[in-house]
Amino acid sequence: MNAEVKKYVSNTDRDIYTVSNIPEEVIAVIFAYVSRSSKSFRDNIGVVIQEEQLGRERAAQFHEKWVLNYGHSSVAEHAAVHVGVERVSRHFSSLLELSNEYLSFTEYSQRYQKPKKGDFYVPRELGSHPALKEEFIGLNNSLYDAYARINDELFVYLKDTQPVPEGVEEKAHFRALEKVAFEDARYALTLATFTNLGMTGNARAMEDSLTKLLSSKFEEVQTRAQEIKDEVRFSVPTLVKYANENEYITGTREALTQAAASFANGTNSTGGSPRPVTLIDWTGRGAPDAEDAALDKVAGTLLYEGSGASYGAVSEGLSRMSPADKAEIFRESVEKLGKYDNPVSALRLVGYAAEFVISEACWHQLLRHRKTDWFFQDPSVSHGITVPPNVEGAGAAALLVEATQASEEVYGKLVGKGLPESAVYAVTNAHNRRVVGSFSLWELYHLINLRMSEGAQWDIKNVTAALAAEVGRYHPALVAPALKRAR
Numbered sequence: 001m002n003a004e005v006k007k008y009v010s011n012t013d014r015d016i017y018t019v020s021n022i023p024e025e026v027i028a029v030i031f032a033y034v035s036r037s038s039k040s041f042r043d044n045i046g047v048v049i050q051e052e053q054l055g056r057e058r059a060a061q062f063h064e065k066w067v068l069n070y071g072h073s074s075v076a077e078h079a080a081v082h083v084g085v086e087r088v089s090r091h092f093s094s095l096l097e098l099s100n101e102y103l104s105f106t107e108y109s110q111r112y113q114k115p116k117k118g119d120f121y122v123p124r125e126l127g128s129h130p131a132l133k134e135e136f137i138g139l140n141n142s143l144y145d146a147y148a149r150i151n152d153e154l155f156v157y158l159k160d161t162q163p164v165p166e167g168v169e170e171k172a173h174f175r176a177l178e179k180v181a182f183e184d185a186r187y188a189l190t191l192a193t194f195t196n197l198g199m200t201g202n203a204r205a206m207e208d209s210l211t212k213l214l215s216s217k218f219e220e221v222q223t224r225a226q227e228i229k230d231e232v233r234f235s236v237p238t239l240v241k242y243a244n245e246n247e248y249i250t251g252t253r254e255a256l257t258q259a260a261a262s263f264a265n266g267t268n269s270t271g272g273s274p275r276p277v278t279l280i281d282w283t284g285r286g287a288p289d290a291e292d293a294a295l296d297k298v299a300g301t302l303l304y305e306g307s308g309a310s311y312g313a314v315s316e317g318l319s320r321m322s323p324a325d326k327a328e329i330f331r332e333s334v335e336k337l338g339k340y341d342n343p344v345s346a347l348r349l350v351g352y353a354a355e356f357v358i359s360e361a362c363w364h365q366l367l368r369h370r371k372t373d374w375f376f377q378d379p380s381v382s383h384g385i386t387v388p389p390n391v392e393g394a395g396a397a398a399l400l401v402e403a404t405q406a407s408e409e410v411y412g413k414l415v416g417k418g419l420p421e422s423a424v425y426a427v428t429n430a431h432n433r434r435v436v437g438s439f440s441l442w443e444l445y446h447l448i449n450l451r452m453s454e455g456a457q458w459d460i461k462n463v464t465a466a467l468a469a470e471v472g473r474y475h476p477a478l479v480a481p482a483l484k485r486a487r
Contacts, residue, residue, distance in 0.1 A: 005045050012042060079203040081232050084196075085224070089121035091191040091379065091424055092220050094364055099212045101370040102205035108196040114151070114182055117144045120192040123422035124219050132417060136192075139410045139426060143188050146403040150396045151185035157394035183457060184388035187361055187430035188403040191379055206232055210243035215250050218421050276463050279470040280436070281353040290474040294350045294441070295326040298478075301346040302333055327477050334445075334481045343445050350441035350478065352471060359386035361429040362459040365451075371443045376435040379424040381408040383432040386459065404430050444471060445482045452486040 006012055085096070097105050120140045126133035158177040164170050201209070210232075213225030222245075229243055284293030296318055304314045318326070333344045358366065360379060367374060385404050387397050407428045414423035439447075444467070450456070451464040472479045 005042055008045055009042055081201060081203060081206055083199040083228060083231060085199055085228065086196040087119070087194045088197070088224055089192050089220060089425060090195050090360075090364065090429075091218070092121070092224055093195050093197055094191075094367055095216065095218070095221055096197065096199070096209070096213065096224075097370075098367055098374060098376075099209035100201065100205045103199055103201035103209055105200075105368070106198045115144075115186075115189065115193055117141065117148075119194040120190065121194065121220060121425060122192070123419075123425055124223075125419060125422055129417065129419070132413060132419070132422075135410055135413070136422070136426065139406055140190055140192055142406060143190060143403050143428065146399050147185050147188040150188055150391060150394075150399050151181045153394045153396045153399075154181040154184055154390055157390065157396075161393070180390065184390045187359065187386065187388055187391070187428065188400055189429055190407060190425060191360060191427050191429070192425035203232075207243045211246050212249065214243065214245045215253075217253065218424075275466070276357055277466040277470050278355045279352060279467075279474070280355055281351075281438075282471065282474050283350045283352070284474065289323065291477060292323045292326070294475055294478060295323065295330055297349040298333070298346045298441075299326040299329040301349060302329055302344065305346075330478065331481070337445075337481065337485060339449065339485060343442055345442065347442035347445065348440040350475070351438065352441070352444065353436060353438045354467060354470065355434060355436050356463065356467075357383055357432050357434055358463055359430055359432055359459060360427060362386070362457075362463055363433055363435060364429075365457065365460045366435075366437075366463070369439075369443065369447060371446070372437045372439040374435055374437055377433060378420075379427040379431065379433055381411045381427060381431050383434060385428075385430040386432060387430065389458065400430060404428050407431070441475075441478060444468070444479070445485075448479075448482040448486050452483075 164173045210229050284290030287293040300318050407426050411423045411426040451460050
């Protein structure tokens with residue numbers, strides 16, 4: 001084997017090895033060659049290296065032919081890109097994180113770090129409205145002052161009500177309380193507040209994400225997406241070549257916006273249940289016994305995987321089993337489930353859909369669960385606010401309410417001037433929004449395990465508990481093991 005290849009693989013004599021120090025587009029080509037070449041990946045590395053400049057030109061030619069012209073998009077999944085995204089609004093970060101389920105993110109947390117005054121996005125279109133721009137800037141500065149006051153009052157309150165635990169140093173305890181204060185004071189900040197993210201994804205996911213973002217109705221989203229594309233092209237120039245604004249996305253959005261506006265004229269857009277979670281669909285809905293219908297799916301699949309029988313034979317046998325017997329099969333599938341284990345895949349066959357009315361602060365945590373399909377409305381001030389219990393306890397609720405009222409005033413002025421896209425940046429973390437999530441029992445187990453644990457933030461912990469209670473109304477035996485594991 002070419003000695004040069006040793007620079008790019010972890011070993012040259014074993015069946016399993018890693019590939020590194022090669023441009024991402026070239027890696028994608030080398031991996032793609034396996035479907036057309038009898039040579040090993042290592043041999044193909046040698047061929048590509050010998051031909052030209054680590055294969056960049058060959059890679060471009062390959063991708064032009066097979067990925068772009070023939071639609072073999074899976075090839076692009078072998079090229080990974082890491083991107084730093086800084087000083088973007090919280091509104092943008094949410095749309096970026098929702099743009100493709102196969103992208104991975106780590107975001108600056110307002111729960112653990114105190115943002116700086118003046119660090120917020122000002123919509124570019126406000127440049128044509130100087131008075132409104134000045135008011136928008138004034139709002140964000142005043143809300144930061146409210147945030148600082150709430151934070152200070154919270155910290156004093158927490159020190160007075162939460163004594164230093166035995167065996168814990170006072171400094172460490174106060175640092176922990178400081179983070180709790182940050183966590184609750186941030187409800188006064190707007191979605192214009194800057195955040196930072198680290199993003200990793202394969203080129204296929206990146207292109208899909210960029211296409212959606214470049215087709216956004218928000219100017220910041222379009223601008224930042226173009227900047228991301230420009231930077232990503234250093235690593236995978238050919239694979240994101242055709243990430244552009246998409247007429248299908250923009251045209252469909254315009255048509256559906258008009259349809260929704262006509263529909264809204266005859267409805268009460270702020271009506272509905274005030275509950276944080278309302279289950280709107282579930283496996284077995286309409287059946288005499290919803291849980292038994294769900295157990296049929298899980299137990300049937302588990303028996304199919306282990307029996308060697310046809311699915312028809314399994315279904316016939318399942319029809320003769322009692323609900324208790326099926327519940328026992330389910331119990332055995334989750335009984336040994338540890339805190340860091342994923343449940344069996346059969347749980348993915350049981351599905352739910354729920355509407356959430358939750359704070360923006362909670363939503364920005366919940367949206368990171370990308371195995372849930374999310375359908376969401378734009379941020380607004382129409383659905384009330386969430387006041388953190390500690391803010392109530394500290395006597396600082398009036399400060400938060402005053403901050404949200406100031407936000408609503410500016411929001412209303414921006415909408416009134418025909419600037420709804422700018423208005424969303426005036427919405428605070430305390431304001432509620434409506435979203436619908438479609439998810440499986442498998443994902444519910446993950447949510448409960450992560451978001452109902454001891455260290456979970458109170459808002460999303462309460463919402464997840466409400467979700468578990470809603471599901472438990474129809475599938476109590478299916479939810480019970482997850483709740484037991486979360487304790």
